């Protein structure tokens with residue numbers, strides 16, 4: 001497929017960037033988290049609480065499998081944990097151009113201050129947890145990236161322009 005796929009840590013801007021790219025490119029936008037929220041008619045947090053993380057991960061796999069064979073080109077923001085799951089990786093790789101929105105620990109910590117993300121909830125030291133998870137996840141995101149851009153260093157519009165240039169190259 002030739003989708004444009006956005007990956008990255010929680011708070012890296014996948015949803016915001018994906019929405020804007022889709023608008024600029026005149027493509028439909030899909031956000032995997034939002035797709036699940038709609039399907040389940042409850043928040044991500046509620047799905048985790050009522051059915052557990054494994055169930056949420058299974059929903060992610062169903063979504064990515066379906067999208068990997070969807071022939072209508074789209075901008076797709078996948079949830080942060082999705083690329084980490086081995087069962088998703090073959091689908092992810094067949095989807096199209098993968099953009100990694102890379103953020104420093106400092107940028108992500110700042111953006112996730114008020115977040116009620118279930119992956120970070122209940123942790124005593126949120127900063128340490130973010131740093132630890134980022135260390136585990138960054139090499140995986142790097143591995144799958146066709147295009148890498150750093151978020152948090154330039155204004156949003158300039159970041160979008162950089163991505164659009166790289167997509168043309």
Ligand SMILES: Nc1ncnc2c1ncn2[C@@H]1O[C@H](COP(=O)(O)OP(=O)(O)O)[C@@H](O)[C@H]1O
Nearest residue numbers: 009010011012013014015016017111151152156
């Ligand atoms: N390039 C950026 N510069 C500043 N703030 C940003 C940028 N991209 C996203 N944000 C903000 O960071 C937060 C997380 O963005 P979001 O798109 O929800 O991330 P994700 O979907 O990767 O978890 C939001 O408040 C969003 O407005």
Ligand SMILES: O=C(O)C1=C[C@@H](OP(=O)(O)O)[C@@H](O)[C@H](O)C1
Nearest residue numbers: 009010011079080081117118119
């Ligand atoms: O990192 C994770 O494990 C998760 C990230 C979230 O997505 P965002 O990247 O949109 O925050 C959401 O899918 C869920 O809370 C699990």
Ligand SMILES: [Mg+2]
Nearest residue numbers: 014015031033
């Ligand atoms: Mg999001």
